[in-house]
Amino acid sequence: MADPVVFEALVNREYVLSSAENFVLHLLLQATAQSKGNGAGRRLPLNLGVVIDRSGSMYDERRLEFVIEAVKFLVDNLEPDDRVAIVAFADKAQVVASGDQIHDKEAVKRAIDDIDLLEIGGGTQMALGMKAAIEEVKKSLSPDRLNRVLVLTDGQTYEEMACLELARANKDLMSFSAMGVGVEFNEKLLMQIAQDTGGKYHYIGDSAEIPKIFEDELQGLRAVTVRNGRFDVVLSQGVQIREAFRASPEIYSLGEPLLDADRKISYAVGDLEGGVPSAVLISLVLPPRKPGVVRIAQAAFHYEVPGQGESSIKKDVTVTYTLDRAQASKANGRVMNLVDQVAIAKLQAKAEEELKRGNVDRATKLLSNAIASTQRVGNVKATQALSGFMEQIKKTQTLESRAAKTTLLQAQAVVRKTQMLDPEALKELQSSTEK
């Protein structure tokens, strides 16, 4: 039977020039779990808490209507051993259906239909909603279940820090996925909640997309075959770490990397969906050395197969210092492709920062460099989204307008999503990296 996980530790250049300077090398750590249906584990029962925003604005653009449709769809697709609790919040939070009531699906759906009758006000106190859902999920909590809270909101909430802290305090017990609808919500908050807990962030521009997003969440949960994945890297003496980014299935910064006393750094990547690679791209700084083979790091991937316990796979990462310029100029196409995608995401984030500080010219320059890259790698959607954003910025000179915010959210969403290479392109890249 095939291994449940394939783990790769690849550098962008296997041969590096023996010169007088420090230089940057990129290390890709990627783990891919077997897809379901390859004898890869049994179905994992769900333990979900759905948190629904019922503030006044949710009545715009039929948002609440679509949410109700989506949650009813979710209920219809549950198995008898799944648990789903539903909570609605505005100024107060109320449990609409408790996890163990799921045996009577019709009753649950009726309760969902009556969400707009709840006397809970019209504001946005998301922390209250999250708290209630967390309590519900805890009632059926089990390490053998996929425990997750889904939050959907369309606006700014009071006490944003409380929401983030609630998620972080419970991340060892459950993951949090966050969906933002429209333009008023705080995407940074929702992204952070999802990233810190192993969940997903979804931007929903058009409320009609809400049901599809719920379906995606459900499909993703059903596809989990390996749990609690974690990359560990121990760097050799003299090797420094510059930055680290999640590279698949989404691209985002992993913040300031800090090595512990043993020169080790760890990245938890949560549960793995079969067939979807989980990857981290690390930029290292290597010191000058004389020609020869050198081990620069020891990498490991730790994971759990439900019913089979914990395992890990170890890989040594080596490079060969050489005086041969021709050899040192060869690069691994797959790794470089992700380096390119990460660079684009970085530029988009930097442009945003500059805009917030009022440096429109600098932001435009960064965006046009990002667009030059998206054109070069052939990402048409990203080119369009970034160009649309840049046009708005040039027009309004600010992020404050609705149009600017919309194009920003769209650009963020496109640039965040890792472009998976089609099999033909992948074959081409792999042959170009033949030793």
Add this chain to the structure above:
Amino acid sequence: MIKCNDCGYENTEGLEYCDSCGAALTQATSSATQPAPSPTPSETAATQHAAHAGAETQAAPETSTPQAQAAETLASEAAAHVASAEAEAVKAPAATAEAPVAQAPEAPAAEAPVKVNAKLRIVRGGRKGQEFPLEEGNNLIGRFDPESGAFPEVDLEADDPEAKVSRKHAIIKVENGKVTIEDIGSLNGTYVNRGPRLQPGQPVELKNGDEIIVGKTFFHVIIEPAN
């Protein structure tokens, strides 16, 4: 370090995109990184010398005799230079191959080379104010002439209508923060700060603010530290 073509920021070697502005960095902008462990002094300088010399000996002989003689002398000197450089280069890999793989890097590798921005600015005889940036390594001063193999970095074809500058007149070398000039057998001579005429084979160091005369063209030398 790799200098960004767009914004001039100096980036660590190995980066594909500028840390400051995000523009794609081409490897062509990378400043020449000498292999650290090699004991050969400027291997590339020797080969460049040889390239100039080689081109000269292949080309049709110069019209004026003294120049042709100087060119021949230079060619044989350069050939000798190349031979010794090659011999040293062959030695170098053997020396490094002996060193065990796991050894800590040598101390010299830790020194960062000094970088300067150097250029010449015309002050008389030609387009006043015209600037010629100088690259790391050797910069040939002369007049563009493919037939004789003259491809100067500082091309005075446009500023020297009376052809007082030889096609291959002098070489300015920029290395590790030091700038030197050497006459390579010119007809009308090279002068630094109105001093005596420079002799071929005897390079003279240049400082910021020095004046050099090449043929009938006067330059100011500008040397600034990089960043």
